[in-house]
Amino acid sequence: MSKHTFSIGGVHPHDNKISRACAIEPLPLAPTVYLSMSQHIGAPAKPVVAVGDKVKVGQVVAEPGGFVSAFIHSSVSGTVKSIGPRKDLAGNPQTCIEIAVEGDEWLEGIDTTDTLITEIPADNKAILDKIRLGGVVGLGGATFPTHVKLSPPPGSKCERVIINGCECEPYLTSDFRTLLEKGEQVVVGAAILRQVMGNVPCTIAIEENKPEAIAHIQDVIGKLGYEGIEVMVMKMMYPQGGEKQLIDAVMHRQVGSGALPISVGAVVQNVATALAVYDAVQKNKPIVDNSVTVTGACAPKQANLLVRVGTPLRYILDYLGGVPEEAAKVISGGPMMGRAVANLDAATVKGTGALLLLTEKETRRAPASACIRCGKCADACPMGLEPFLLNRLVKANDLEQLEKNAAQDCIECGCCLYSCPAHIPLLDNIRMGKGAVLGAIRARAAAAKAAAEAAKK
Numbered sequence: 001m002s003k004h005t006f007s008i009g010g011v012h013p014h015d016n017k018i019s020r021a022c023a024i025e026p027l028p029l030a031p032t033v034y035l036s037m038s039q040h041i042g043a044p045a046k047p048v049v050a051v052g053d054k055v056k057v058g059q060v061v062a063e064p065g066g067f068v069s070a071f072i073h074s075s076v077s078g079t080v081k082s083i084g085p086r087k088d089l090a091g092n093p094q095t096c097i098e099i100a101v102e103g104d105e106w107l108e109g110i111d112t113t114d115t116l117i118t119e120i121p122a123d124n125k126a127i128l129d130k131i132r133l134g135g136v137v138g139l140g141g142a143t144f145p146t147h148v149k150l151s152p153p154p155g156s157k158c159e160r161v162i163i164n165g166c167e168c169e170p171y172l173t174s175d176f177r178t179l180l181e182k183g184e185q186v187v188v189g190a191a192i193l194r195q196v197m198g199n200v201p202c203t204i205a206i207e208e209n210k211p212e213a214i215a216h217i218q219d220v221i222g223k224l225g226y227e228g229i230e231v232m233v234m235k236m237m238y239p240q241g242g243e244k245q246l247i248d249a250v251m252h253r254q255v256g257s258g259a260l261p262i263s264v265g266a267v268v269q270n271v272a273t274a275l276a277v278y279d280a281v282q283k284n285k286p287i288v289d290n291s292v293t294v295t296g297a298c299a300p301k302q303a304n305l306l307v308r309v310g311t312p313l314r315y316i317l318d319y320l321g322g323v324p325e326e327a328a329k330v331i332s333g334g335p336m337m338g339r340a341v342a343n344l345d346a347a348t349v350k351g352t353g354a355l356l357l358l359t360e361k362e363t364r365r366a367p368a369s370a371c372i373r374c375g376k377c378a379d380a381c382p383m384g385l386e387p388f389l390l391n392r393l394v395k396a397n398d399l400e401q402l403e404k405n406a407a408q409d410c411i412e413c414g415c416c417l418y419s420c421p422a423h424i425p426l427l428d429n430i431r432m433g434k435g436a437v438l439g440a441i442r443a444r445a446a447a448a449k450a451a452a453e454a455a456k457k
């Protein structure tokens, strides 16, 4: 079987999927959950409940704060205790709804049975509405509201839906387990997505290191008998699951600088998002839980847990035996693109997919030395950037040249850092430069808009 991959850069870190045999098990309910209003890209949601209100699982507790925003639903039944700022995992205050858990009573109308519903509603507008009302956002990391992504701007047309089942980040296995344990639901979700986008072909892309998932999904597609859905076996290569890399590998099309996948006819959704689409459309179930991998050589236990949204991270780790002394760092996500957790009392959000525990030895970086101009970082960059140059420009604070050299296109994959023999903190520096360039681009756009409005008056 031929294996597909993207055309430039990439690296081969050890996949370390040490939790791959761990079936998804439900985490017992925490005594309290904290639902952040900023769980998605776009405007924060606005609370629609008040302190003292009783809520059920699946009840709307916050509505979208703008066009690009999402509904938030209670993940538990209980009483709203407070609404106010609480630190997220990076230590930044976010408005949260605190709910004291009092049982597990679900809102009427949500189908909590395991019955598989394969017949897809014919009305695409009604489907999109269910996805919007279900608070579905991209669960592969971006958390972009899904109904917005499924509504291409005028003039653009989707030609293929790609379901990202690569899970190319080392250690992570929740998508793999979802493919194995909820493969039928994922395939129905894929069928819904391709219908909404105009009955276009759909590719479910899975990396070659998950042969059981590949075989299972092929089997499910055959059994369910949907047309237009195929499995594509991808080469094991990081970042195979990057949106632009996946489009390149599957469709041999390049998404231009600053452009969206739809500009080349692609809509990419993650496996967990396809499952969330199934839940919202077929079961009236909004996003109230998600699968979280807990892993790392020093993790108290390897696990894939079904976690209610808003569960404190410390509660999850305590359930598995607590944070061992040798764990120097907890990462939310994988080792390449994840973020260090600064506050274990922070709660999970819809997009939380993994907690990775690393020892001091595993996190220690060798001291950086001078660049030896070997070019390895440029060879590894899947976006075709020159990380050594961007690093120099960041140090020189040269915003103009950073933008000209496309720092804003960096996908923060860490391939440059991974390949640099001089151990230069390329990712950290380029991420900083990218932030500054994006800030300047946004400021320019706001100034241009203000000028155009002033000219109209």
Ligand code: SF4
Binding pocket: 380, 381, 382, 383, 384, 385, 386, 387, 409, 410, 411, 412, 413, 414, 415, 416, 417, 426, 427, 430
């Ligand atoms: S982090 Fe950015 S600059 Fe470095 S390899 Fe990835 S895309 Fe390229």
Ligand code: SF4
Binding pocket: 370, 371, 372, 373, 374, 375, 376, 377, 378, 387, 388, 419, 420, 421, 422, 423, 424, 426
């Ligand atoms: S990999 Fe490191 S040492 Fe080599 S060119 Fe890039 S920054 Fe310099």
